[in-house]
Amino acid sequence: MFCSLFAKECRQTVRSLIYWLTVIVLTLFFFSQLGELEITGKPAKGQEEYGMKYSDDKQVIMKNTLGSLAEEYYGGTYSTYPIGFHKSVKPSKEENKRIGDIVKETTGITDMTVIEDLMAEHYNTGDVIMTGLSVPPVKGLSYERFQKLMQEVDDMLGGGSSYGAEMLNSNAMEPMTYEDAMEEYNTLVEKDHLTGGYARLFCDYMGIMLSILPVFLAVTRGLRDRRAQMQELIAVRKASSAVIIASRYAAMLVMLMVPVLILSCFPLAECMSYAAEAGISIDHFAFVKYSFGWLLPSVMTAAAVGLVLTVLTDTALGVLVQGVWWFLSIFSSMSGMDGGKYGWSFVPRHNTAGNYAGFHDNFAQLAANRALYAAVSVVLVLAAIWIYAKKRRGKMDIHGKISANRKNKSKA
Numbered sequence: 244m245f246c247s248l249f250a251k252e253c254r255q256t257v258r259s260l261i262y263w264l265t266v267i268v269l270t271l272f273f274f275s276q277l278g279e280l281e282i283t284g285k286p287a288k289g290q291e292e293y294g295m296k297y298s299d300d301k302q303v304i305m306k307n308t309l310g311s312l313a314e315e316y317y318g319g320t321y322s323t324y325p326i327g328f329h330k331s332v333k334p335s336k337e338e339n340k341r342i343g344d345i346v347k348e349t350t351g352i353t354d355m356t357v358i359e360d361l362m363a364e365h366y367n368t369g370d371v372i373m374t375g376l377s378v379p380p381v382k383g384l385s386y387e388r389f390q391k392l393m394q395e396v397d398d399m400l401g402g403g404s405s406y407g408a409e410m411l412n413s414n415a416m417e418p419m420t421y422e423d424a425m426e427e428y429n430t431l432v433e434k435d436h437l438t439g440g441y442a443r444l445f446c447d448y449m450g451i452m453l454s455i456l457p458v459f460l461a462v463t464r465g466l467r468d469r470r471a472q473m474q475e476l477i478a479v480r481k482a483s484s485a486v487i488i489a490s491r492y493a494a495m496l497v498m499l500m501v502p503v504l505i506l507s508c509f510p511l512a513e514c515m516s517y518a519a520e521a522g523i524s525i526d527h528f529a530f531v532k533y534s535f536g537w538l539l540p541s542v543m544t545a546a547a548v549g550l551v552l553t554v555l556t557d558t559a560l561g562v563l564v565q566g567v568w569w570f571l572s573i574f575s576s577m578s579g580m581d582g583g584k585y586g587w588s589f590v591p592r593h594n595t596a597g598n599y600a601g602f603h604d605n606f607a608q609l610a611a612n613r614a615l616y617a618a619v620s621v622v623l624v625l626a627a628i629w630i631y632a633k634k635r636r637g638k639m640d641i642h643g644k645i646s647a648n649r650k651n652k653s654k655a
Contacts, residue, residue, distance in 0.1 A: 245486050252494030261463045265456045266502045269449070273506050277448045280441060280513045283431070283596065285521070286424035293424035297581055297598075298415040301386045302379075307414040308393060309350050310376035311405060316346050317358045324577070325403035338399045345392045351381040409578045430599045438514045438529035440596035443582070445510055445530060446537040447593045449503060451573065454541045454590050457499055458565040461549025464491060466559065484632035488550070492624050495546050496539070503534055503542075537591075540613040543620035544589070545569075551627040554634070585609040589616065 256262050286293055298304070315321045319339065321332045334342065347353050365376050380389065393406040400406070405414055419427070431440045507530035518525045548568075549561035572589040579585065582593035583601020585608050593602065602609070 244482050245490050248482060248486060248490035249494055252491050253498060256460070256464070256494055256498045259460070259463065261460055262498065265460055265499070269452050269456060269502055270506065272452050273448065273509075277445065277510070280510050282437075282441070282513065282517045283428060285428055286421060288421055290421070293419040293421060295416045296419045296423055296427075297412065298417050299412070300415065303417055304411055304415040305349075305380045305384070305386070305389050306377040307375060307416065308389075308406065308411060309346075309378040309380060311414060312342070312393075312396065313346055313350060313352065313358045313378050314362060314376050316342055317355060317362070321400050321404060323400050323403040324574075325401060330403070332400045332404075334399055342396055342399065345396060349380055349384055349389060349392060350378050352378070413578060413581070427597050431597065432523050434603075435599050436526040436529065437518055437523060438511065438525045438527070439533075440599065441510050441514055442507075442529040442533035443537075443593045443602060444596045445507060446533050447580075449506070449534075449538055450541055450590055450592075453499070453503070453538050454545055454572065455565060455569040457495065457542050457545040458549035458561050460495055460499065461546045462553050462559050462561045464495065465550060465553030466557070484635060485628050488554070488624065488628045488631055492546065492550055492627075495550075496542060499542050499546070500534070500539065503538060504531065507531070507534055536613060537609075540617040540620070541589070544616045544623075547620040547623035547627070551623045551630070554627045554630050585612050587612055587615065 316339075319333060321334070323330045323332050352358060361378065362376055390408060390411070393411065394408055397404045397407040404410070431437060511527070511530050514525055515527075545565055548565045552561035552564060553559070568589060576586075576588040576590050576592045579588070580592045580594040581601070582595055582598040583605045585591040585593075585605055591609060591612055
């Protein structure tokens with residue numbers, strides 16, 4: 244019974260306009276955002292630049308952060324991203340005066356012309372500027388005091404600035420040396436087998452869309468029976484509620500993962516081509532493993548939210564709920580885009596083919612994160628089965644007109 248219903252659900256999904264719109268949106272997003280990979284080749288000595296890297300050096304963090312603060316204090320306007328979108332903040336005179344006191348305490352600068360001279364010296368070189376202004380901290384400034392003062396600035400700006408505790412590390416960008424670039428390349432080739440790094444980058448981009456698109460398919464599939472007035476016919480079928488819901492849910496997962504696996508073939512082919520030219524070995528199954536381990540829990544959860552709320556309310560409420568959750572998750576995870584800061588975010592980020600160390604060191608957290616959402620999705624599906632069974636017996640039917648006597652004849 245399950246197999247026949249599963250096959251039928253797959254056929255109905257293929258005939259669904261929403262499904263093909265989902266595939267089209269996912270495909271367009273993939274090619275517009277990721278598209279053709281820019282595989283980092285082996286660095287050569289003497290290059291003008293080797294890219295940038297994040298530094299854990301507290302002195303670098305302080306210098307870069309204080310440089311940014313000095314610039315913004317000089318301009319009188321501060322950039323914040325409270326929910327992911329840029330917002331220019333002009334603090335009150337009292338608050339700006341306090342920020343000036345903080346600049347003085349942390350850098351020793353008391354004259355605005357000093358900041359102007361530093362900016363002119365930094366930006367008027369005629370070279371490509373890869374980093375912002377750096378201002379060394381005053382002698383004797385402890386990192387703890389620095390953190391406290393920067394948090395005070397962030398609070399005055401309303402949060403979301405580069406001075407908050409979670410964002411300080413993102414300020415510590417510095418140019419890579421040849422040795423740094425070689426170390427990153429060797430890690431990518433030897434430990435990540437090339438495809439591992441690009442599979443994480445693939446999952447980072449695909450995870451954004453796969454955390455929201457499945458809810459549309461789940462909701463429209465659930466509402467289709469009501470539009471076609473099929474509730475009474477379904478209610479008297481011999482198939483159990485568990486089989487009906489499970490087959491529908493499984494079909495959605497399979498049909499959504501198929502285009503993901505197909506799209507993953509494009510970056511895999513590019514990695515294979517590069518590996519053949521460079522004479523290195525790769526993990527041919529990396530994209531498959533990462534897709535199921537990283538992306539499938541997102542698909543499961545988004546689809547389960549749409550499924551359970553549609554079964555419960557017979558409305559598109561699932562789209563609203565999942566949309567809000569997705570929106571908040573996307574922007575709350577922006578501080579972890581460099582990878583290694585997965586936490587419990589519904590949309591874990593790793594927007595780089597590098598940072599294998601961050602991934603390796605925090606793999607247990609990422610695995611727990613994905614396992615949690617997979618478990619949540621199972622609980623939601625079980626709840627959907629229970630609600631559906633109740634409705635087939637004539638209970639909990641918020642909008643329907645199926646009689647209780649007729650429902651009692653069906654197998655729930």
